[in-house]
Amino acid sequence: MVPGDLRYTKDHEWVRIEGDEATVGVTQYAADQLGDVVFVDLPEVGRALEQHATFGVVESVKAVSDLFAPLAGAVTAVNDALATQPELVNSQPFGDGWMIRLRLADPAQGGTLLDPAAYEQLTSES
Amino acid sequence: MTDAEVIPAHETALVEVHRRLGARLIDYAGWLMPVQYTGIIEEHRAVRERAGLFDLSHMGELFVEGAAAGDALAAAVVSDPRTLAVGRAQYSMICVPDGGIIDDLIIYRLGSERFLVVANAGNAAIVSDELASRLHGRGAVLDDRSLATSLVAVQGPASAGVLGPLTDVDLAALRYYAIAEGSVAGVPALVARTGYTGEDGFEVFVEWDRGVEIWDALEAGGGAAGVVACGLGARDTLRLEAGMPLYGNELDRDTNPFEAGLGRVVKLDKPGGFVGRDALARVAREGVAKRLVGLTVTGRGIARHGYPVLNASGPSGTVTSGTMSPTLGRAIAMAHVAPADAEPGTILAVDIRGMSVPVEIIPLPFYRRPT
Numbered sequence: 302m303v304p305g306d307l308r309y310t311k312d313h314e315w316v317r318i319e320g321d322e323a324t325v326g327v328t329q330y331a332a333d334q335l336g337d338v339v340f341v342d343l344p345e346v347g348r349a350l351e352q353h354a355t356f357g358v359v360e361s362v363k364a365v366s367d368l369f370a371p372l373a374g375a376v377t378a379v380n381d382a383l384a385t386q387p388e389l390v391n392s393q394p395f396g397d398g399w400m401i402r403l404r405l406a407d408p409a410q411g412g413t414l415l416d417p418a419a420y421e422q423l424t425s426e427s
Numbered sequence: 428m429t430d431a432e433v434i435p436a437h438e439t440a441l442v443e444v445h446r447r448l449g450a451r452l453i454d455y456a457g458w459l460m461p462v463q464y465t466g467i468i469e470e471h472r473a474v475r476e477r478a479g480l481f482d483l484s485h486m487g488e489l490f491v492e493g494a495a496a497g498d499a500l501a502a503a504v505v506s507d508p509r510t511l512a513v514g515r516a517q518y519s520m521i522c523v524p525d526g527g528i529i530d531d532l533i534i535y536r537l538g539s540e541r542f543l544v545v546a547n548a549g550n551a552a553i554v555s556d557e558l559a560s561r562l563h564g565r566g567a568v569l570d571d572r573s574l575a576t577s578l579v580a581v582q583g584p585a586s587a588g589v590l591g592p593l594t595d596v597d598l599a600a601l602r603y604y605a606i607a608e609g610s611v612a613g614v615p616a617l618v619a620r621t622g623y624t625g626e627d628g629f630e631v632f633v634e635w636d637r638g639v640e641i642w643d644a645l646e647a648g649g650g651a652a653g654v655v656a657c658g659l660g661a662r663d664t665l666r667l668e669a670g671m672p673l674y675g676n677e678l679d680r681d682t683n684p685f686e687a688g689l690g691r692v693v694k695l696d697k698p699g700g701f702v703g704r705d706a707l708a709r710v711a712r713e714g715v716a717k718r719l720v721g722l723t724v725t726g727r728g729i730a731r732h733g734y735p736v737l738n739a740s741g742p743s744g745t746v747t748s749g750t751m752s753p754t755l756g757r758a759i760a761m762a763h764v765a766p767a768d769a770e771p772g773t774i775l776a777v778d779i780r781g782m783s784v785p786v787e788i789i790p791l792p793f794y795r796r797p798t
Contacts, residue, residue, distance in 0.1 A: 336660070337468045339751035340729050340758075358780065360729055362467040362750055363660055 309420035374403030456549035478583030479657035487551025495566030522703035577638025582628030612644030625669025670792030
């Protein structure tokens with residue numbers, strides 16, 4: 302079961318939309334598929350991201366995966382804790398393992414995201 | 428419609444054991460193999476601190492025997508197996524005539540004219556065919572028992588304590604790089620004190636359909652000692668910390684043993700010559716085009732297989748393997764670099780996704796077990 306108050310992407314990221322801001326992370330499914338996360342590369346605060354643009358990288362012992370901006374916006378915060386504790390992505394992907402906060406360019410883009418049921422469906426098929 | 432699932436050609440005798448333990452199974456060199464059970468870092472640490480259990484049944488087991496087995500094998504590989512005492516092992520390689528590496532091997536001397544050659548899974552068929560052809564007409568025959576042999580390894584400081592009660596082999600008398608015949612959990616076995624982790628450990632060869640018995644006995648006997656099942660992911664990080672080469676990464680047909688830092692294995696002057704001798708003698712005389720080094724990333728990021736290595740004036744080489752070292756807590760890698768850039772202390776850079784990240788050459792291995 303995934304948290305019911307979030308929205309999701311096909312790239313296995315989650316988005317918590319609060320007004321014109323959004324918090325972004327990767328899902329438990331993504332974290333499990335990656336395995337032990339050992340490095341997270343996140344953007345500078347202030348950077349403007351187009352929807353679907355690559356904003357960073359998450360690396361496990363074996364694999365390197367790009368992170369994609371689920372919505373367009375400017376980065377207002379990054380989770381600095383991941384620089385020293387990348388394992389938070391595995392242990393608390395929906396909580397302390399969050400990655401960035403965005404000020405949304407167009408909150409209406411939220412309608413392009415998957416709801417929890419649709420995301421559950423996606424992961425059960427793969 | 429769904430895409431057709433890619434089903435590897437082979438499963439080991441232990442595949443149901445892996446499924447029971449919740450392994451993530453992947454196609455590796457045509458075999459369905461566990462890449463991890465609970466997590467690579469946890470499995471890695473278990474081997475450094477206690478012991479881990481590995482299914483290595485995908486490896487190739489080639490038995491060579493005949494009246495002139497020693498001479499025939501010596502002519503086929505770069506080392507000299509005739510110098511081995513019965514019951515001892517050596518690291519070796521088989522090369523093409525231009526000196527490029529076909530595979531790296533462990534050769535065990537089981538009798539005066541009987542040897543066991545262990546090849547990597549991805550190369551087992553190639554080595555089997557090439558070796559058979561090189562032995563032909565030289566008084567030795569090859570018996571490829573790769574698909575008739577299960578191989579289970581127990582690796583780590585607790586491994587002797589785990590295996591000891593289960594075997595009639597005197598482990599105290601079994602030296603590093605030695606092998607003995609005996610039984611393990613009542614199953615006829617070859618027990619070798621070899622491995623690919625940088626720790627003390629053992630590799631147990633048994634008939635194919637007895638592999639599960641060996642695994643179950645080691646798993647049950649090792650429970651109190653904290654032995655855990657380990658997959659190929661931990662095997663890779665363990666061997667990398669120990670500075671051991673992996674075929675396809677550090678070794679390939681475009682790399683000769685001297686370039687891989689393995690010149691000591693090559694016996695240029697052994698009687699009878701060997702395939703690749705002339706080319707390798709020239710390399711020894713004239714020098715190498717690249718050298719294998721260890722490096723640590725001093726900037727941010729992880730240098731991975733295939734990333735370019737740069738010096739102040741341009742390209743120097745390529746990263747062959749790299750990861751975040753679970754033991755050292757920093758990013759380490761092996762790389763082929765220009766010979767002039769190979770001295771420890773040299774500062775180079777690795778191109779990590781377009782960023783030039785500083786690295787420093789450091790001596791191999793990255794990790795040496797406490798003695």
